[in-house]
Amino acid sequence: MDADVVVIGGGPAGLSGAKALARSLRSVVVVDDDQPRNAAADGAHNVLGNEGIPPRELLATGRRELESYGGRVLPGRVTDARAVDGGFEVSLADGGTLTARRLLIASGAVDELPDVPGLAERWGRDVLHCPYCHGYEVRGQAVGVLATSPMSVHSAMMFSQLSPDVVLFAHTYAPSAEETASLTARGVRVVEGRVGGVEVTDDRLTGVRLVSGEVVPRVALVVTSFARARTEHLTGLGLPVEELRMGDLVLATKITAEPTGRTPVPGVWVAGNSTEPMAQVVASMGAGLMAGAQLNMDLITEDTARLVSARA
Incomplete structure (x- = not known):
C-alpha cells in the first residue's frame, strides 16, 4: 500500500x-x-x-x-x-x-444557491448565509433576507440580533401569520414580491431589485443555500x-x-x-x-x- x-x-x-x-x-x-x-x-x-x-x-x-x-x-x-x-x-x-x-x-x-441573477458572483462576500460566519461584519447595516423556506424566517430572526434594519423579501415563501408576528416583534419588515436580482455599484452590493423594478437599498443579502x-x-x-x-x-x-x-x-x-x-x-x-x-x-x-x- x-x-x-x-x-x-x-x-x-x-x-x-x-x-x-x-x-x-x-x-x-x-x-x-x-x-x-x-x-x-x-x-x-x-x-x-x-x-x-x-x-x-x-x-x-x-x-x-x-x-x-x-x-x-x-x-x-x-x-x-x-x-x-x-x-x-x-x-x-x-x-x-x-x-x-x-x-x-x-x-x-x-x-447550490437560489435561482436569482447575481447571487453566485457575490457569494461569500455580501451574499451571505450564516450569522456566525459573516453576521458581525454587517452589524448595524441594511440587511436583506431572501425568503425561500421557513429557514429564511429563522435567518431573519438571527440577523435581527445584529442589525435593527433587516428586511425579509417574500420571494418564494410567504411567512405565516405567526411568523410575521414574530418578525414584526423583532423589527423585521416584510417586502412582498419576487426578487429579480441584485444591484451592484463599485463592486459592492447596494440593493435588491424586485421583478416590479423597485430597488430596496441593502448592503448584504442573506440566502439559504x-x-x-x-x-x-x-x-x-x-x-x-x-x-x-x-x-x-x-x-x-x-x-x-x-x-x-x-x-x-x-x-x-x-x-x-x-x-x-x-x-x-x-x-x-x-x-x-x-x-x-x-x-x-x-x-x-x-x-x-x-x-x-x-x-x-
Missing part, C-alpha cells in the same frame, strides 16, 4: 485528520483539488487564536504543519475509489492511482447518502456516518461538511481530529491481531 490512510479532501477536516495520523507515525497522503467551500470568504471567523484568518492562509498553514510530521499533500482530483484486497484504490484525474489500508473522506459540500455533499467521485465505494431534513424541508445531503466518522463501509471514515453540512471551520477541525484518532486505533487493532496470530 502507498499509505496507511489516503485522505480525500484537504480542507480543515481532512488536514486535521491527516495531522493526527501523521503525529501517530502513520503514513498519510492527502489528495486535494483546491476547491474549498469557503474560498470566496475574506476570513474564517470564530477560529480561536486565528480570528478572521483568510481561508487559504489557514489551509496553507495546515499543509505545512502536516508536512512537518511527514504527511504528504498531493494536488489533484479524485475520480473514483473502490475496495481492493487489503484496502482501497483511489483513481486520480491524471491517470495515477493510490492504494491505502483506510480512507478518510473530507471532500466537503457544494452550496442547499448544501450537496460532494460524492460524485466516490461511487465505487457504495457510500450511503441521506438527506438532512427539518420536517418536510430538505436542507442538504450528507454521507451517512456515526458521530466518530465511521461509515457503514468498513475501512472508510468521513469528516467535515461531507457528513455535517452545517459544521463551521472549528467543528470540521474537531471532526477531522476525531476521525483521525479513530482510524489510528482501528489500524492498531488490525496490526495487533496480526501480531498475535503470528506469535501463535
